[in-house]
Amino acid sequence: MLGENPLSAVLILAETGNFQDAARRMGVSNASLSRYVAMAEAQVGFTLFHRKRGNSGLTRKGAEFLPVARKLQTEMHACDRQIAHIRENNRQVVHIGCGPLTPRTLIKPALRKALQISPELRFRIAVDARQAPIEMLESNEIDIYVGDLTHTPEAENIELMMFEKRAVVFAAHVSHPLHKAGGVTLNEVFSYPFASPHLHKHWRAAVTQALGGTEEAAERVRVLPQVESDDYAFLTSLLEDDRLVVGGMPETFAELVAAGSVKLIETRPQITWNICAARKAGQEHQAIDLVWQQLRSLEE
Numbered sequence: 381m382l383g384e385n386p387l388s389a390v391l392i393l394a395e396t397g398n399f400q401d402a403a404r405r406m407g408v409s410n411a412s413l414s415r416y417v418a419m420a421e422a423q424v425g426f427t428l429f430h431r432k433r434g435n436s437g438l439t440r441k442g443a444e445f446l447p448v449a450r451k452l453q454t455e456m457h458a459c460d461r462q463i464a465h466i467r468e469n470n471r472q473v474v475h476i477g478c479g480p481l482t483p484r485t486l487i488k489p490a491l492r493k494a495l496q497i498s499p500e501l502r503f504r505i506a507v508d509a510r511q512a513p514i515e516m517l518e519s520n521e522i523d524i525y526v527g528d529l530t531h532t533p534e535a536e537n538i539e540l541m542m543f544e545k546r547a548v549v550f551a552a553h554v555s556h557p558l559h560k561a562g563g564v565t566l567n568e569v570f571s572y573p574f575a576s577p578h579l580h581k582h583w584r585a586a587v588t589q590a591l592g593g594t595e596e597a598a599e600r601v602r603v604l605p606q607v608e609s610d611d612y613a614f615l616t617s618l619l620e621d622d623r624l625v626v627g628g629m630p631e632t633f634a635e636l637v638a639a640g641s642v643k644l645i646e647t648r649p650q651i652t653w654n655i656c657a658a659r660k661a662g663q664e665h666q667a668i669d670l671v672w673q674q675l676r677s678l679e680e
Contacts, residue, residue, distance in 0.1 A: 389416035472667045473502045479527025480577035480610045484631040490674040509578035529656040543655035550645040551633040553622040575607035576627045
């Protein structure tokens with residue numbers, strides 16, 4: 381089996397077609413790169429590259445081998461992740477992936493309960509609205525995902541826990557003009573600078589429909605948000621601006637509302653968020669089971 385350096389050398393040289401450029405990309409000398417390529421060729425048993433001045437293209441067999449090399453690199457990375465996962469499991473580390481709306485609404489209370497039962501647990505939380513949670517669960521990059529799964533395909537080996545649908549809320553500085561009105565339409569909300577986490581295509585479709593489902597509504601949604609970040613601490617700090625609106629969950633804005641600097645905006649119609657938790661089916665891991673049970677207790 382090819383080692384990491386010979387494999388990387390083959391893939392980078394195939395991309396650049398130039399030994400000097402490939403060596404620079406790898407951060408090694410030309411001699412080291414040449415040695416890695418020679419090692420790869422010795423292991424596969426055939427010549428991978430033509431040796432020409434300024435142009436080192438793949439041979440016919442090299443071109444046939446390239447997709448195999450790419451697959452091999454992907455499998456090596458997956459193997460490394462699984463080994464790290466096993467190592468971390470022995471130290472009772474639970475890896476949780478989540479969307480930006482869930483850390484305070486579900487992750488925080490579930491972790492608090494889990495730590496009361498098992499104080500030695502450790503957690504790693506990855507907040508990212510763009511991640512592909514099903515693939516990350518299947519490859520053991522994460523143990524549990526909590527967030528919106530309406531845009532992900534079904535998978536047979538994934539266990540799902542559905543939470544009650546909740547309405548997204550909007551918040552703005554107490555002096556924002558929208559607070560002077562009673563019920564506010566979404567059209568009025570989005571007429572002001574708007575900040576939120578990443579809006580995937582299903583979120584955009586839902587907002588477009590709420591705005592009337594017209595081509596004009598789709599165009600308005602296309603340019604949203606003006607400020608995009610999965611870091612809600614950053615987004616809520618922007619509410620010092622008295623014209624900005626931020627979308628989220630009530631828990632997201634609770635401290636600012638209690639302090640009197642921010643108020644929630646009553647909107648019509650409401651947009652609901654489908655909250656799910658997911659994990660691989662058939663897992664036997666005490667720490668993961670404990671966190672899962674705490675999430676389930678929040679559902680009840």
